Amino acid sequence: MTILVxxxxxxxxxxxxxxxxxxxxxxxxxxxxxxxxxxxxxAFSAYYAGQLGLGIPxxxxxxxAIPALFAGALYLGMVKRLEDEPIMVMITTLVVSVVIEQAIxxxxxxxxxxxxxxxxxxxxxxGATFQNLLGVMFVVSWLIIGLLFLFVNYTKxxxxxxxxxxxxxxxxxxxxxxxxxxxxxxxxxxxxxxxAGLFLGSWLTASYAMGQAQLVLSFSIVVVGGIGxxxxxxxxxxxxxxxEIATTNLIxxxxxxxxxxxxxxxxxxxKPEGLFGREFAE
Amino acid sequence: MSDKSTxxxxxxxxxxxxxxxxxxxxxxxxxxAFLIAIPLLVSLPVVGQFVxxxxxxxxxxxxxxNVAAALFFAMFAMSWDxxxxxxxxxxxxxxxxxxxxxxxxxxxxxxxxxxxxxxILGGVLLAAVAGVLIGVPALRIEGPYLSLVTLVxxxxxxxxxxxxxxxxxxxxxxxxxxxxxxxxxxxxxxLALGLFLAVFVLLWxxxxxxxxxxxxxxxxxxxxxxxxxxxxAKFKIFAFVLSGAIGGLAGAAYVHTPVGSPTPSELxxxxxxxxxxxxxxxxxxxxxxxxxxxxxxxxxxxDYLNLIEFTVPVIGKSISEMSFFLFAIVTLVxxxxxxxxxxxxxxxxxRRATGRTGGEEGMAADGGQxxxxxxxxxxxxxxxxYQEYYDNMFGGDxx
Numbered sequence: 001m002t003i004l005v006x007x008x009x010x011x012x013x014x015x016x017x018x019x020x021x022x023x024x025x026x027x028x029x030x031x032x033x034x035x036x037x038x039x040x041x042x043a044f045s046a047y048y049a050g051q052l053g054l055g056i057p058x059x060x061x062x063x064x065a066i067p068a069l070f071a072g073a074l075y076l077g078m079v080k081r082l083e084d085e086p087i088m089v090m091i092t093t094l095v096v097s098v099v100i101e102q103a104i105x106x107x108x109x110x111x112x113x114x115x116x117x118x119x120x121x122x123x124x125x126x127g128a129t130f131q132n133l134l135g136v137m138f139v140v141s142w143l144i145i146g147l148l149f150l151f152v153n154y155t156k157x158x159x160x161x162x163x164x165x166x167x168x169x170x171x172x173x174x175x176x177x178x179x180x181x182x183x184x185x186x187x188x189x190x191x192x193x194x195x196a197g198l199f200l201g202s203w204l205t206a207s208y209a210m211g212q213a214q215l216v217l218s219f220s221i222v223v224v225g226g227i228g229x230x231x232x233x234x235x236x237x238x239x240x241x242x243x244e245i246a247t248t249n250l251i252x253x254x255x256x257x258x259x260x261x262x263x264x265x266x267x268x269x270x271k272p273e274g275l276f277g278r279e280f281a282e
Numbered sequence: 283m284s285d286k287s288t289x290x291x292x293x294x295x296x297x298x299x300x301x302x303x304x305x306x307x308x309x310x311x312x313x314x315a316f317l318i319a320i321p322l323l324v325s326l327p328v329v330g331q332f333v334x335x336x337x338x339x340x341x342x343x344x345x346x347x348n349v350a351a352a353l354f355f356a357m358f359a360m361s362w363d364x365x366x367x368x369x370x371x372x373x374x375x376x377x378x379x380x381x382x383x384x385x386x387x388x389x390x391x392x393x394x395x396x397x398x399x400x401x402i403l404g405g406v407l408l409a410a411v412a413g414v415l416i417g418v419p420a421l422r423i424e425g426p427y428l429s430l431v432t433l434v435x436x437x438x439x440x441x442x443x444x445x446x447x448x449x450x451x452x453x454x455x456x457x458x459x460x461x462x463x464x465x466x467x468x469x470x471x472x473l474a475l476g477l478f479l480a481v482f483v484l485l486w487x488x489x490x491x492x493x494x495x496x497x498x499x500x501x502x503x504x505x506x507x508x509x510x511x512x513x514x515a516k517f518k519i520f521a522f523v524l525s526g527a528i529g530g531l532a533g534a535a536y537v538h539t540p541v542g543s544p545t546p547s548e549l550x551x552x553x554x555x556x557x558x559x560x561x562x563x564x565x566x567x568x569x570x571x572x573x574x575x576x577x578x579x580x581x582x583x584x585d586y587l588n589l590i591e592f593t594v595p596v597i598g599k600s601i602s603e604m605s606f607f608l609f610a611i612v613t614l615v616x617x618x619x620x621x622x623x624x625x626x627x628x629x630x631x632x633r634r635a636t637g638r639t640g641g642e643e644g645m646a647a648d649g650g651q652x653x654x655x656x657x658x659x660x661x662x663x664x665x666x667x668y669q670e671y672y673d674n675m676f677g678g679d680x681x
Contacts, residue, residue: 223427
């Protein structure tokens with residue numbers, strides 16, 4: 001039972017981490033390898049806000065706004081003109097993430113920093129106690145996923161996002177400007193990454209290289225769920241979250257991080273399009 | 283000896299005659315001669331001073347070590363280029379091969395007492411096997427998915443190394459295996475240079491041969507290659523095995539020199555994987571020469587930056603503290619200015635400057651794939667290739 005609750009909450013975090021990544025891939029058709037660095041950025045934005053004594057609300061705001069602005073700037077500044085060259089986008093975003101990580105390493109060093117606690121206290125389910133923070137994380141994650149669904153399905157911009165993800169040409173034929181939609185997607189993805197970084201840093205700690213593991217995790221989740229599918233990412237996140245908690249708790253704690261990778265390889269070899277991914281067209 | 287073979291020999295010597303070579307190859311040979319001569323030049327009166335000054339370290343001996351490390355890195359970059367630059371299958375985890383080569387050799391040497399010469403061979407063999415293991419899935423999955431697999435493969439290996447740290451030494455690595463040629467600065471330098479040259483000549487010759495043309499054709503249009511009756515699977519696996527073996531050789535030899543040791547951070551970290559790609563793309567993908575130059579550049583720039591004792595006023599950090607950070611920024615800028623690689627840009631510039639096009643110069647160093655021939659730029663082809671996968675994935679927007 002404890003394991004199940006724990007896994008559910010971790011998986012909620014994983015879903016937050018992966019959704020931004022899948023959005024960008026699904027809509028823009030490019031892999032944003034700076035996603036992990038954006039998460040790191042979210043965590044450190046909150047850390048700096050805490051250092052300046054700005055209080056929790058300001059820290060939350062900073063950790064959402066700064067990564068969102070950064071992602072928007074990254075899209076406008078570099079990705080936009082490389083849009084037809086996915087491979088250059090991959091390499092460029094990879095280098096961008098190295099720049100961010102190194103910048104944090106230069107200014108903050110390699111030691112981990114602890115963020116201001118968002119919420120103190122604990123709660124208990126079925127005789128086991130959990131941090132309130134994790135509970136809030138779970139609720140926020142579902143809230144965001146719900147809002148995203150509403151946004152995508154019921155607003156004009158959201159429908160535009162859907163249209164662009166289905167067909168760039170078709171979307172532009174009916175008068176949707178795909179570059180604007182892409183920009184919105186990048187900003188949303190950046191904000192989500194920031195929130196994920198905030199929770200991750202608040203729960204554990206923040207360090208310059210924290211984003212690397214998150215990037216790999218996003219990869220695994222997105223591939224398992226099907227590249228470009230939001231629903232798939234949520235399912236993939238829960239699948240991998242439960243699997244990881246199960247292996248670390250029931251087999252060995254040192255296996256942390258290995259389970260998602262193993263699942264990833266199996267899925268890639270057996271069903272490369274993932275659980276909910278679009279089939280390769282003939 | 284028949285007439286035919288004599289004339290072939292004469293043709294070969296003709297091609298190898300430095301005076302008949304295009305300008306950029308002369309420059310390349312000069313650079314090579316300089317690399318070979320460095321240990322001799324330092325003892326000369328005035329020239330020596332100059333050489334010591336331009337070495338990437340505080341003394342020329344340490345500089346030789348740094349250049350040797352850079353030469354090994356350039357070998358990594360060339361091995362990446364051989365598979366990714368030519369077949370267009372981008373590998374994001376070439377560190378896997380370096381690690382397999384390096385760790386195998388170190389373990390054979392330290393655990394079983396084999397001489398480094400034998401254990402390196404073991405490392406190469408196992409790295410070639412790893413090439414098969416990556417190459418076979420590569421036949422089934424394509425484009426970005428393959429990049430994912432190659433990105434994840436070394437991470438799995440790293441997790442295994444940490445999980446079984448009693449065997450693999452975890453994040454600390456394996457300590458110090460025996461050195462091939464002792465600790466001498468000059469001897470280790472020549473070991474690195476010799477290997478570098480051997481790898482370079484092998485890959486250069488191979489990629490300019492028919493095999494190279496087939497690999498390029500696979501990058502350009504896989505269907506056309508199979509339509510011509512050639513097995514693309516065979517050539518792709520060949521490219522992966524070759525690349526894996528050479529990466530393994532470089533990794534294995536590297537751990538048996540004083541400049542390198544079998545640790546995850548030196549052989550298989552995410553940074554190494556990224557640096558290898560940066561080196562090859564920056565130098566010019568699909569040229570081997572570009573990968574070699576890019577490798578030297580990528581490995582030595584941080585060394586040079588380390589030498590600068592200047593403290594940036596506002597932020598209070600010295601240049602040497604920020605060397606890798608600054609390097610990453612430089613790379614970002616260069617990537618934005620020369621997406622096709624610096625080498626191609628240099629060749630094009632050189633052509634314009636010398637006012638020569640076509641003729642001998644037309645026989646480009648990259649096997650006739652220079653950018654001005656339009657549409658055959660490896661970067662473009664690879665991009666097109668990926669675009670196709672994406673179009674398939676997204677229901678095909680073309681037509």
